Amino acid sequence: MPTTERNAPIDVPRGLKGVVVTDTALGDVRGLEGFYHYRQYSAVELAETRTFEDVWHLMFHGTLPDAAGRAAFTARTAELRRLPADVRDALPAIARSCALAGPLAGLRTALSLAGASAGFRPLYDIDADRRRADALAASALVPTLLTALHRLGQGLAPVEPRADLPYAANYLYMLTGQEPEPARARAIERYLISTIDHGFNASTFTARVITSTGADLAACLVGAIGALSGPLHGGAPSRALDTLDAIGTPERIDPWIRERVLAGDRIMGFGHPVYRTEDPRSRMLKEIARGFGGPLVDFAVQVEERVEAILAELKPGRELHTNVEFYAGVVMELCGLPREMFTPTFASARVVGWCANILEQAEDSKIIRPAARYTGPPPPQPVPAI
Amino acid sequence: MPTTERNAPIDVPRGLKGVVVTDTALGDVRGLEGFYHYRQYSAVELAETRTFEDVWHLMFHGTLPDAAGRAAFTARTAELRRLPADVRDALPAIARSCALAGPLAGLRTALSLAGASAGFRPLYDIDADRRRADALAASALVPTLLTALHRLGQGLAPVEPRADLPYAANYLYMLTGQEPEPARARAIERYLISTIDHGFNASTFTARVITSTGADLAACLVGAIGALSGPLHGGAPSRALDTLDAIGTPERIDPWIRERVLAGDRIMGFGHPVYRTEDPRSRMLKEIARGFGGPLVDFAVQVEERVEAILAELKPGRELHTNVEFYAGVVMELCGLPREMFTPTFASARVVGWCANILEQAEDSKIIRPAARYTGPPPPQPVPAI
Numbered sequence: 001m002p003t004t005e006r007n008a009p010i011d012v013p014r015g016l017k018g019v020v021v022t023d024t025a026l027g028d029v030r031g032l033e034g035f036y037h038y039r040q041y042s043a044v045e046l047a048e049t050r051t052f053e054d055v056w057h058l059m060f061h062g063t064l065p066d067a068a069g070r071a072a073f074t075a076r077t078a079e080l081r082r083l084p085a086d087v088r089d090a091l092p093a094i095a096r097s098c099a100l101a102g103p104l105a106g107l108r109t110a111l112s113l114a115g116a117s118a119g120f121r122p123l124y125d126i127d128a129d130r131r132r133a134d135a136l137a138a139s140a141l142v143p144t145l146l147t148a149l150h151r152l153g154q155g156l157a158p159v160e161p162r163a164d165l166p167y168a169a170n171y172l173y174m175l176t177g178q179e180p181e182p183a184r185a186r187a188i189e190r191y192l193i194s195t196i197d198h199g200f201n202a203s204t205f206t207a208r209v210i211t212s213t214g215a216d217l218a219a220c221l222v223g224a225i226g227a228l229s230g231p232l233h234g235g236a237p238s239r240a241l242d243t244l245d246a247i248g249t250p251e252r253i254d255p256w257i258r259e260r261v262l263a264g265d266r267i268m269g270f271g272h273p274v275y276r277t278e279d280p281r282s283r284m285l286k287e288i289a290r291g292f293g294g295p296l297v298d299f300a301v302q303v304e305e306r307v308e309a310i311l312a313e314l315k316p317g318r319e320l321h322t323n324v325e326f327y328a329g330v331v332m333e334l335c336g337l338p339r340e341m342f343t344p345t346f347a348s349a350r351v352v353g354w355c356a357n358i359l360e361q362a363e364d365s366k367i368i369r370p371a372a373r374y375t376g377p378p379p380p381q382p383v384p385a386i
Numbered sequence: 387m388p389t390t391e392r393n394a395p396i397d398v399p400r401g402l403k404g405v406v407v408t409d410t411a412l413g414d415v416r417g418l419e420g421f422y423h424y425r426q427y428s429a430v431e432l433a434e435t436r437t438f439e440d441v442w443h444l445m446f447h448g449t450l451p452d453a454a455g456r457a458a459f460t461a462r463t464a465e466l467r468r469l470p471a472d473v474r475d476a477l478p479a480i481a482r483s484c485a486l487a488g489p490l491a492g493l494r495t496a497l498s499l500a501g502a503s504a505g506f507r508p509l510y511d512i513d514a515d516r517r518r519a520d521a522l523a524a525s526a527l528v529p530t531l532l533t534a535l536h537r538l539g540q541g542l543a544p545v546e547p548r549a550d551l552p553y554a555a556n557y558l559y560m561l562t563g564q565e566p567e568p569a570r571a572r573a574i575e576r577y578l579i580s581t582i583d584h585g586f587n588a589s590t591f592t593a594r595v596i597t598s599t600g601a602d603l604a605a606c607l608v609g610a611i612g613a614l615s616g617p618l619h620g621g622a623p624s625r626a627l628d629t630l631d632a633i634g635t636p637e638r639i640d641p642w643i644r645e646r647v648l649a650g651d652r653i654m655g656f657g658h659p660v661y662r663t664e665d666p667r668s669r670m671l672k673e674i675a676r677g678f679g680g681p682l683v684d685f686a687v688q689v690e691e692r693v694e695a696i697l698a699e700l701k702p703g704r705e706l707h708t709n710v711e712f713y714a715g716v717v718m719e720l721c722g723l724p725r726e727m728f729t730p731t732f733a734s735a736r737v738v739g740w741c742a743n744i745l746e747q748a749e750d751s752k753i754i755r756p757a758a759r760y761t762g763p764p765p766p767q768p769v770p771a772i
Contacts, residue, residue, distance in 0.1 A: 009406045012396055015598070016756035020395045021402060025762035037765035045769050054772070067772055086483060093476045094499065101502035101602065108608060109502060112495040113480065116487035122617050200758040202599045206592060206609060212401070213588050213616020216487065222494060223592060223609030230599020231508050232753045367618045370402035372586040376411035379423035383431050386440070386453055 009371055021200075021368065022208065026059065026356050029199035034277030038197055044284050047193035052167040052349075053077060055193050056139070059356035060132055074166070080140035081161035081170065083148065087114045088158075091145075095152035103344045104229040106149040107142065108222050114141055115218020123362045124214035131362055134217040135355035142351045143167070146344045147174035168192055171348065176336065184335040187288045188345075191331055194281045195324070195346055197353030199274070203227035203234075207354045211361040212368040224354045228347060237346065238339040240269030241329035244300060253306045261314050269326030270307055278321045285327035292334045300330050395757055407586075407754065408594065412445065412742050415585035420663030424583055430670050433579035438553040438735075439463060441579050442525070445742035446518055460552070466526035467547035467556065469534065473500045474544075477531075481538035489730045490615040492535040493528065494608050500527055501604020509748045510600035517748055520603040521741035528737045529553075532730045533560035554578055557734065562722065570721040573674045574731075577717055580667045581710070581732055583739030585660070589613035589620075593740045597747040598754040610740045614733060623732065624725040626655030627715035630686060639692045647700050655712030656693055664707045671713035678720045686716050 012019045027043070029036040036043050039058060046055050050064065053074045057065045065073055083091075090113055098106035120134050148158035159174045168189035172180040180188075197204075207224040228234045247256045260267055272279055286304075289297045304322055311320050332342050398405045413429070415422040422429050425444060432441050436450065439460045443451045451459055469477075476499055484492035506520050534544035545560045554575035558566040566574075583590075593610040614620040633642045646653055658665055672690075675683045690708050697706050718728050 008404065010398055010404045012398065012405055012407075015752040015754050016402075016405070016407060018394065018396045019398055019402070019405065019756040020759045021398075021756040022758050023761040024758040025760070027762075028758075028760035028765075035766075040763040040765045040767040041769050042766040045766065049769050050772075064770060064772075070772065086479065090476065090479045090483075093472065093479075097472060097476075097499050097503040100505040101507075101604075105498070105502035105602070105604070108605065109495055109498040112491070112498055112608070113483050116491035116495060117483040119486040121487075122615075124617060200756065202595060202753055202755050205754070205756060206595050209588060209592050209595060210609065210613045210616065213613045213619035215612050215616035215619075216491070218487075218491070219494065219612030219615050222498070223596065223612050226601050226605030226609050227596045227599045229508075229605050230596065230601035230753075231510060232751075233599035233601075365618075366401040367588055367616075368401050368591070369588045370405040370407040370586065370591060372408050372410040372414075373406045374411070374414035375409040376413075377426040379414075379426045380421075380428040380431065381426040383427050383435050384450060386436075386450075386456065 009373060021205065022361065022364070024357070024360060025062070026353075026360060027197050027199070029274055031274035032276050034275055034280050036198060036280060043194055043197075044280050047190040047284060050193065052189050052192050055196060056352050059196060059352055060135065060359065075163075077136065077140045077167070078161075078163035078170075080137050081144050081163065083141070083144055083158075084114065084117060086117050087145075091148050091158070092152055095149045098149065099153065102229070103146060103149060103340065104225055104234070104347060107146055107344065107347065108225045108229070110145045110149065111138065111142065111225065112218055112222045114138070114145070115216060115221070120216040120218050122214045122216055123211060123220075123358070124365060128359070128363070131217065131359055135359055138217055138221055139351045139355050143171045143348045144174060146341070146348055147171065150175065150338075150341055150344070171345075172335070175341065180335070183292075187292070187331055188335050188337075190288060191285060191328060192345070192349040194284060195349045197350070197356065201233065202230070203350070204354060204357050207358050208361040209368045211358045212364070212366065217355070217358060220358045221351065221354055225347065228350065234343055234346070237325045237329040237332060237342040240326045241333060241339065243268045244296070244303060247303060250299065250302060253303055254310065257303075257307055257310050258314070261310055267307060267320075269322055269329070270320045272321070272323040275321070275323070276319070279323045281324040282322045282327050285324070285331050286322070289327050289330045289334065294334070296330060296333065300327065395759060407591065408747065408750070410743070410746060411448075412739075412746060413583050413585070415660055417660035418662050420661055420666050422584060422666060429580055429583075430666050433576045433670060436579065438575050438578050441582060442738050445582060445738055446521065446745065461549075463522065463526045463553070464547075464549035464556070466523050467530050467549065469527070469530055469544075470500065470503060472503050473531075477534050477544070478538055481535045484535065485539065488615070489532060489535060489726065490611055490620070490733060493532055493730065493733065494611045494615070496531045496535065497524065497528065497611065498604055498608045500524070500531070501602060501607070506602040506604050508600045508602055509597060509606075509744070510751060514745070514749070517603065517745055521745055524603055524607055525737045525741050529557045529734045530560060532727070532734055533557065536561065536724075536727055536730070557731075558721065561727065566721070569678075573678070573717055574721050574723075576674060577671065577714060578731070578735035580670060581735045583736070583742065587619065588616070589736070590740060590743050593744050594747040595754045597744045598750070598752065603741070603744060606744045607737065607740055611733065614736065620729055620732070623711045623715040623718060623728040626711045627719060627725065629654045630682070630689060633689060636685065636688055639689055640696065643689075643693055643696050644700070647696055653693060653706075655708055655715070656706045658707070658709045661707070661709070662705070665709045667710040668708045668713050671710070671717050672708070675713050675716045675720065680720070682716060682719065686713065
């Protein structure tokens with residue numbers, strides 16, 4: 001709503017930083033403690049002890065399932081992986097369209113089509129069960145869409161999902177056509193769980209703004225995907241790996257890092273706007289990487305140590321730790337994911353968090369509509385004749 | 387960014403009402419005066435004296451064109467109306483997908499595809515000229531996409547755009563295959579100009595949030611279309627007309643309205659959250675409708691008078707005037723637009739406003755990222771074993 005004389009405009013920090021736009025029971029991030037949680041549980045503990053489907057259930061239903069609930073929910077989501085025929089037919093054209101624009105642009109189009117095709121209705125016109133059913137259908141389909149688009153882009157036929165595989169194993173299977181080793185599937189599953197949600201961010205906020213108008217679920221998700229595709233938001237786990245490639249060999253670590261630090265350049269994979277401590281996701285992913293071992297892991301650990309040491313020397317007091325990108329890239333590389341699929345893999349988990357936020361926001365019915373302040377020349381000036 | 391201990395959360399009214407999220411030179415709404423403006427000019431005066439292309443130029447470039455500028459800009463936008471081959475090929479499938487979900491869902495998919503296919507790049511990676519070129523390409527294509535999807539949905543072949551027709555005349559031509567009477571084309575042109583922008587609203591805000599992440603132009607527009615499709619935002623100019631149909635005959639006006647007013651029901655086409663006076667768009671559209679005359683117009687004017695009189699009698703002090711929907715519906719009906727195209731026609735003009743907001747927001751480089759407050763049970767609770 002525009003500002004009117006009746007409502008004095010309210011000034012807040014740029015970018016709405018710190019402005020509380022909603023209450024949430026979905027989770028939070030505690031930057032000083034290096035801790036984040038989904039509902040009342042540590043997200044890292046969930047990633048270490050539970051399946052992806054368990055946490056999906058937690059986010060959608062508010063509770064962790066028991067054994068019977070897990071089986072039922074897992075079976076239900078596995079059924080929803082299959083591409084509807086009309087969406088499948090449209091995917092080759094969508095894959096061609098995003099050759100330049102990238103996989104998130106392809107997902108944006110494909111999910112928009114799939115949601116319309118499934119007849120998703122305005123969120124305020126349907127009840128909570130129907131909304132959750134739509135959210136389940138959309139989020140279950142995302143890995144299938146992403147892997148099919150990727151394969152089509154490579155000139156390969158999409159691989160049909162398998163209902164007998166857990167979420168992460170099926171994701172890797174659809175990507176490669178090979179059933180993954182259990183250790184790799186589990187590593188990716190832990191990564192995916194850890195990235196379902198992470199406090200409030202621009203894509204989650206976008207999803208909630210669109211939800212607040214009462215639009216359908218696909219409209220909300222498509223907006224969130226768009227926001228995630230922005231370089232200031234989505235980041236790119238592949239960038240940190242590109243940095244490791246650029247450094248190349250152990251003896252080049254020190255000169256490379258010194259040069260960057262002295263030039264004041266950002267080092268990809270280091271630093272986070274919220275965490276003052278180590279990023280808890282990074283800590284977990286480093287452990288997973290170390291479990292695999294090998295030269296890439298050794299090199300990554302060495303780079304991490306040298307960055308921290310050189311920063312302590314050249315910029316004392318400016319602590320900088322690895323963020324989620326650094327070891328996520330290493331883990332995804334070790335598990336055979338191609339780099340262009342790093343951000344889409346992130347999106348395949350985050351869609352569950354977006355959906356949970358949409359379901360929560362849809363319980364409210366207040367439109368989110370801030371104001372702008374006009375700062376141009378005073379109107380009305382006469383319109384010049386032509 | 388999530389709230390951290392370093393940044394105390396800032397409480398504001400629900401839905402961010404009145405919270406200033408940005409400065410803008412694009413325009414504003416003055417609810418108490420019944421006045422709104424694009425840049426420094428009265429929007430209604432622009433609609434009465436200028437072409438759609440003139441105002442599009444004003445919104446994108448900041449100035450009204452002179453005669454030579456008008457000719458060049460009009461020719462440039464006319465060129466951009468044509469569907470790229472790959473988008474054309476995909477439209478039948480998209481039209482089928484939105485049979486249930488409606489034309490805005492179709493536009494969402496088609497524009498997502500078209501933007502990817504055109505290779506739109508992240509807004510922060512390109513300069514202002516390139517951003518404006520993308521915005522021009524996207525907004526020029528929207529009427530072609532909407533009319534083609536509508537015709538395909540009716541089992542008709544799309545009509546190729548004509549570069550020799552002005553914007554509004556070409557829109558009606560692509561919809562019907564017939565060159566429109568000049569008076570009708572001009573009536574629609576005035577409506578379209580009047581609806582390019584209208585202060586800050588949820589779709590404009592969505593577009594700006596996505597822009598703030600640096601995403602590409604299609605990502606921003608697709609989010610805005612999604613927000614507009616929400617019943618709390620987009621409204622529906624066809625609803626007011628449906629009300630006229632429901633009333634049916636002059637002698638039924640009074641009992642029908644009395645019943646609604648006494649029941650406390652909302653009367654579609656009346657009331658606006660910002661305007662305390664008559665909606666200036668409504669005033670202009672009523673004049674246009676009266677210029678055409680005929681039984682529908684007479685009936686609409688009668689209903690308007692009776693609603694105001696009955697409200698004055700039953701709810702003294704509660705002034706309620708027609709909003710833009712009321713006479714917009716009448717004018718579109720008189721100009722031969724089918725009712726399901728009323729909201730899409732609105733979107734075909736509003737896309738210019740969204741693009742202008744995106745171009746303005748892209749000059750900033752601060753991500754829009756508010757906070758949420760966690761209100762669930764205190765973490766961490768131990769994760770139960772399964």
